[in-house]
Amino acid sequence: MGSVETSNKDTNGSLLNKNPTIVFVLGGPGSGKGTQCANVVEHFGYTHLSAGDLLRAEIKSGSENGTMIQNMIKEGKIVPSEVTIKLLQRAIQESGNDKFLIDGFPRNEENRAAFEKVTGIEPTFVLYFDCPEEEMERRLLSRNQGREDDNIETIRKRFKVFLESSLPVINYYDAKGKVRKIDAARPVEEVFESAKAVFGPKTEKA
Numbered sequence: 001m002g003s004v005e006t007s008n009k010d011t012n013g014s015l016l017n018k019n020p021t022i023v024f025v026l027g028g029p030g031s032g033k034g035t036q037c038a039n040v041v042e043h044f045g046y047t048h049l050s051a052g053d054l055l056r057a058e059i060k061s062g063s064e065n066g067t068m069i070q071n072m073i074k075e076g077k078i079v080p081s082e083v084t085i086k087l088l089q090r091a092i093q094e095s096g097n098d099k100f101l102i103d104g105f106p107r108n109e110e111n112r113a114a115f116e117k118v119t120g121i122e123p124t125f126v127l128y129f130d131c132p133e134e135e136m137e138r139r140l141l142s143r144n145q146g147r148e149d150d151n152i153e154t155i156r157k158r159f160k161v162f163l164e165s166s167l168p169v170i171n172y173y174d175a176k177g178k179v180r181k182i183d184a185a186r187p188v189e190e191v192f193e194s195a196k197a198v199f200g201p202k203t204e205k206a
């Protein structure tokens with residue numbers, strides 16, 4: 001595993017020069033982050049980067065970190081920041097866009113601090129999909145996408161990690177006035193109406 005690149009013009013110049021809009025999309029497992037990001041992409045022209053999807057693609061690619069990532073995902077654990085941040089940086093740079101929904105990251109305080117240090121970027125705001133555990137559990141158990149972590153044992157571990165490690169990140173940004181909290185326990189269309197209000201008519205594609 002390599003070290004995290006430090007913030008400087010050579011490694012991050014193109015990222016910083018574009019001064020991208022970054023929205024962190026957070027919420028418990030199964031709260032509907034991916035579902036709503038797809039809607040936001042459609043309406044507002046953002047690029048959706050799911051950290052979990054990038055990690056799963058890394059496993060499939062046969063990367064040297066693949067086995068480690070796979071084991072951590074099976075246990076619901078958080079992959080080291082340096083791995084996830086490198087994948088995000090690469091995806092941002094390859095996208096050609098300047099506005100991003102970063103879904104499911106940062107997952108803990110270390111992720112958050114490392115991302116800000118490496119990229120020099122703070123999110124414009126944080127979209128937080130708030131949903132009760134019973135509803136998230138129901139959704140995950142009927143998702144049927146063949147995810148190795150959608151079983152009750154791993155789901156419980158993921159809920160625990162969310163409460164202990166990810167909620168503090170949301171609280172950190174809340175204290176800075178950056179959190180836009182949405183009641184995600186409603187039908188998809190209603191949740192999206194609330195999300196639309198956050199992004200606002202000014203950024204909607206014609």
Ligand SMILES: Nc1ncnc2c1ncn2[C@@H]1O[C@H](COP(=O)(O)OP(=O)(O)OP(=O)(O)O)[C@@H](O)[C@H]1O
Pocket residue numbers: 027028029030031032033034035036052104139140142143184185186187188189191
């Ligand atoms: N508002 C909703 N009402 C009912 N079902 C929903 C709603 N939003 C999403 N779902 C369904 O719940 C499941 C989980 O949704 P999704 O994959 O978007 O969640 P997620 O937050 O990205 O989960 P994860 O953190 O595990 O990646 C999917 O099967 C999706 O179709």
Ligand SMILES: O=c1ccn([C@@H]2O[C@H](COP(=O)(O)O)[C@@H](O)[C@H]2O)c(=O)[nH]1
Pocket residue numbers: 029050051052053055072073074075076077078079080084103104105106107149158
């Ligand atoms: O920043 C991240 C994002 C994800 N993980 C690991 O992946 C799984 C699945 O993530 P989803 O967002 O539900 O797709 C998660 O439980 C972690 O094990 C990560 O380590 N860091």
Ligand SMILES: [Mg+2]
Pocket residue numbers: 033034050052104
């Ligand atoms: Mg998801």
